[in-house]
Amino acid sequence: MKPLTGFSLLRPPTLVGALEMMSTLEHAQPIVGGTDIIPTFKDLGSKPVHLIDLGLIEELNGIMEEDGKILIGPTTTHTQILTSKVIEKTAPALHDAARWIGSVQIRNRGTIGGNLCNASPAADSAPPLLVHGAEAHICSLEEGHWIPLLELFKGPKMTVLKPNEILIGLRFPTIAGASSSFQRIGRRKGFTLSVVNAAVYVERKDDALKEARIALGSVAPTPIRAPVVEDKIRGKKMSEELIDEAAEACVEVAKPIDDVRGTAEYRKDMTAVLVKRALREAWRRTGGEL
Numbered sequence: 001m002k003p004l005t006g007f008s009l010l011r012p013p014t015l016v017g018a019l020e021m022m023s024t025l026e027h028a029q030p031i032v033g034g035t036d037i038i039p040t041f042k043d044l045g046s047k048p049v050h051l052i053d054l055g056l057i058e059e060l061n062g063i064m065e066e067d068g069k070i071l072i073g074p075t076t077t078h079t080q081i082l083t084s085k086v087i088e089k090t091a092p093a094l095h096d097a098a099r100w101i102g103s104v105q106i107r108n109r110g111t112i113g114g115n116l117c118n119a120s121p122a123a124d125s126a127p128p129l130l131v132h133g134a135e136a137h138i139c140s141l142e143e144g145h146w147i148p149l150l151e152l153f154k155g156p157k158m159t160v161l162k163p164n165e166i167l168i169g170l171r172f173p174t175i176a177g178a179s180s181s182f183q184r185i186g187r188r189k190g191f192t193l194s195v196v197n198a199a200v201y202v203e204r205k206d207d208a209l210k211e212a213r214i215a216l217g218s219v220a221p222t223p224i225r226a227p228v229v230e231d232k233i234r235g236k237k238m239s240e241e242l243i244d245e246a247a248e249a250c251v252e253v254a255k256p257i258d259d260v261r262g263t264a265e266y267r268k269d270m271t272a273v274l275v276k277r278a279l280r281e282a283w284r285r286t287g288g289e290l
């Protein structure tokens with residue numbers, strides 16, 4: 001096996017220490033689980049890179065419920081998400097997604113922050129967080145600010161993060177009576193990236209959709225929301241016909257490409273299938289009947 005060379009690994013114990021490194025060192029990049037970044041090392045050539053390991057910074061890890069909001073630290077692993085009763089109850093779609101990610105080993109090392117900052121259009125945590133209205137806390141040595149999570153993604157493998165910035169937190173509101181579901185299709189049942197994924201969030205009022213949000217992954221250069229479809233179904237009485245209408249409208253929103261994991265045509269067809277499954281499941285989880 002070839003040794004990994006051409007970089008230094010720095011392990012600051014504090015956030016300020018990490019931010020100082022990010023702002024003073026050339027070609028500095030955060031690392032946590034390394035499950036996305038390490039496989040890219042063969043492309044780095046001899047370029048000097050300082051890897052800033054965020055794993056020792058306690059305040060960046062964990063899940064908290066506070067003042068009607070869920071707060072998640074970026075170094076929280078998929079296993080932590082999967083074993084969190086708070087996430088299972090308040091954001092079932094995120095809990096669903098964590099179950100699908102990689103394998104036990106990948107879930108133990110891979111983090112929610114790494115999944116989002118890697119900015120893959122297929123990232124499984126993105127659609128659930130998007131439908132739950134998540135915001136991302138971005139910080140440099142000089143300042144911190146919150147942005148809607150959707151604005152983090154600029155393109156495949158590209159975020160709006162500046163070279164001196166780190167994602168330091170995620171938050172989304174908890175709404176009584178709301179529920180959500182995440183569905184995906186991969187080339188195998190497990191241990192594979194999504195060919196298409198979808199998350200749906202609903203709030204139920206009697207037999208109607210008081211609120212509906214839909215997000216899709218791997219059908220565009222970034223994970224996307226489907227606001228046109230959401231507007232179409234919001235406030236309507238829930239039925240199989242409405243689910244079909246939403247699913248067909250999502251196919252129009254999806255703009256996938258052909259790649260090694262699937263064709264654009266297959267992705268469009270599967271978008272409809274997954275949106276139907278997610279709408280039915282999220283509705284069922286609110287106690288709604290069809």
Ligand SMILES: Cc1cc2nc3c(=O)[nH]c(=O)nc-3n(C[C@H](O)[C@H](O)[C@H](O)COP(=O)(O)OP(=O)(O)OC[C@H]3O[C@@H](n4cnc5c(N)ncnc54)[C@H](O)[C@@H]3O)c2cc1C
Nearest residue numbers: 030032033034035036037101102110111114115117124167
């Ligand atoms: C075998 C295998 C299977 C996988 N299966 C899946 C899957 O099913 N679904 C899925 O979505 N993904 C999957 N992945 C991808 C990967 O495991 C996840 O995206 C994981 O969550 C990445 O987290 P990490 O901590 O390992 O990120 P790292 O590799 O440490 O970092 C990833 C990127 O994010 C940046 N970064 C990390 N944290 C921060 C931060 N706080 N602020 C700013 N930038 C940051 C890094 O600089 C790097 O660019 C798989 C990977 C492998 C190797």
